[in-house]
Structure formats: C-alpha cells, structure tokens
Amino acid sequence: MLIEVDGVSHTYGDGPLARTVLREVSVRLGERRIGIIGANGSGKSTFARMLNGLVLPTTGSVRVDGHDTRKDGRAVRRRVGFCFTDPDAQIVMPTVQEDVAFGLRRRGWSKQEVASRVGAALAAYGLAGHADHPAHLLSGGQKQLLALASVLLTEPDLLVMDEPTTLLDLRNAQRVARVVAELPMPVVLLTHHLDLLADFDRVLVFDDGRITFDGAPGEAIAAYRELMARDGT
Numbered sequence: 001m002l003i004e005v006d007g008v009s010h011t012y013g014d015g016p017l018a019r020t021v022l023r024e025v026s027v028r029l030g031e032r033r034i035g036i037i038g039a040n041g042s043g044k045s046t047f048a049r050m051l052n053g054l055v056l057p058t059t060g061s062v063r064v065d066g067h068d069t070r071k072d073g074r075a076v077r078r079r080v081g082f083c084f085t086d087p088d089a090q091i092v093m094p095t096v097q098e099d100v101a102f103g104l105r106r107r108g109w110s111k112q113e114v115a116s117r118v119g120a121a122l123a124a125y126g127l128a129g130h131a132d133h134p135a136h137l138l139s140g141g142q143k144q145l146l147a148l149a150s151v152l153l154t155e156p157d158l159l160v161m162d163e164p165t166t167l168l169d170l171r172n173a174q175r176v177a178r179v180v181a182e183l184p185m186p187v188v189l190l191t192h193h194l195d196l197l198a199d200f201d202r203v204l205v206f207d208d209g210r211i212t213f214d215g216a217p218g219e220a221i222a223a224y225r226e227l228m229a230r231d232g233t
C-alpha cells in the first residue's frame, strides 16, 4: 500500500475569505505505522481527509495504491477506512448493533455471519452490553469505540484515524492503542497524544501547511516540542 502525495496545496473558500492550509506538500508513505503531529490548524486533518478523497487538493494529486483520489474516488474509499475525531459524524443507525452491522450490508454475508461478526466486535470493544442501546446515547468514548469497530469490520486496506483518543479515558485510550498496534493493515494516525507514537515507523510534523519534519518518532516529537516552544515565545 503506497500513498503518493505530489505537489499538493489546498485552499478553503475564495476571494477575501480564501485560506490556504496546505502548501506544496509532496510525500510518499509506505510504512505500517505513520503518525502525524502538529499545532492546531496546521493542516493535519485536511491532509488526512485527502487520503480517502473526502477533500480533493486544489492543486497537485493524491494516489492511494495507484488510484487517484480525484479520478477514482470510489476505489480509494473502498480501500481507505476513516475514523473521525467526532464519532457522531460517523454514527448512521439507531442502535449500536445496527450501526456496526451497517458497513457489512454489501458483503453478501448471511444474517448469521453478520450477527456473529458484530457480536465479536462489540465484545472486543467492551460494548457487548450495549448492543440494543441507542447509539447516540453512548458516552463520547463509547461512541469512539463504536466508530472504530464499525470501520474495522469493513476490513479496509488502510486505516486513517483523526485523533481517535481525544474523547477517551485512559483505559479506553489504551484499549484503542492496543487495537491499533495489532491491526494487520497500515495505519495513519493523527494525534496530540504523543505517547501513542512511540513504536511507530515514521512521524510527520506539520507546521503552517507544510511537513517540517519527517523521521523517527523520538526525533519528530523533539522537533515538535521545539517548534511549540519557539512559537510560544
């Protein structure tokens, strides 16, 4: 699985309200675990959303496994699972059980097969006792776990996660970290929880729409801290 980002810039809006949030970003990503860190508003989420074609670049191109997000968005979305910071954006069905089953509808599996997969996923994420509860009444952290369970059941080739542990207490954040560590597919993780990245293969630091550091986690985190200290003075 190779992600090819070539000369990508992105501007939201136009005229006097135009705001350029990515500037000439070019990068090739092929590692198993890739972290993205940077200040609020530095362009991380915009970059992440480009990886599954949710946002198209104003200029430049993004290709995932050879598929251009502009020309072949469906093929890209089939391969790339996305976890949002705000799990409400992702909950589509009334009950927990139905929501997790939703992504499996087109698989052609029997009802029994779907039920057994959904049951296993709910158990793995500590949601077994909530199967028939209204999904919107779960706590923020439980919703985040529900969203993750639903995306993973679709077995994406690449998982992009935009701050998936923001709403989670320590136990659930650790649960998510463990789940992520064991996933078979490559993961791109945006986070402000730097300790999640300790074992990652590669970490990108974003600043003002550019990648200003690209390397091992320890060095990337040091570069990020230095950036924050400089901007804070």
Ligand SMILES: Nc1ncnc2c1ncn2[C@@H]1O[C@H](COP(=O)(O)OP(=O)(O)OP(=O)(O)O)[C@@H](O)[C@H]1O
Pocket: 012, 013, 019, 021, 038, 039, 040, 041, 042, 043, 044, 045, 046, 047
């Ligand atoms: N749909 C949009 N329309 C207009 N501006 C937007 C839109 N989405 C994001 N922006 C702006 O683009 C800039 C970059 O946002 P982005 O969400 O990519 O940053 P980020 O690095 O992920 O920040 P955070 O760490 O706070 O999540 C921000 O100033 C934001 O206000």
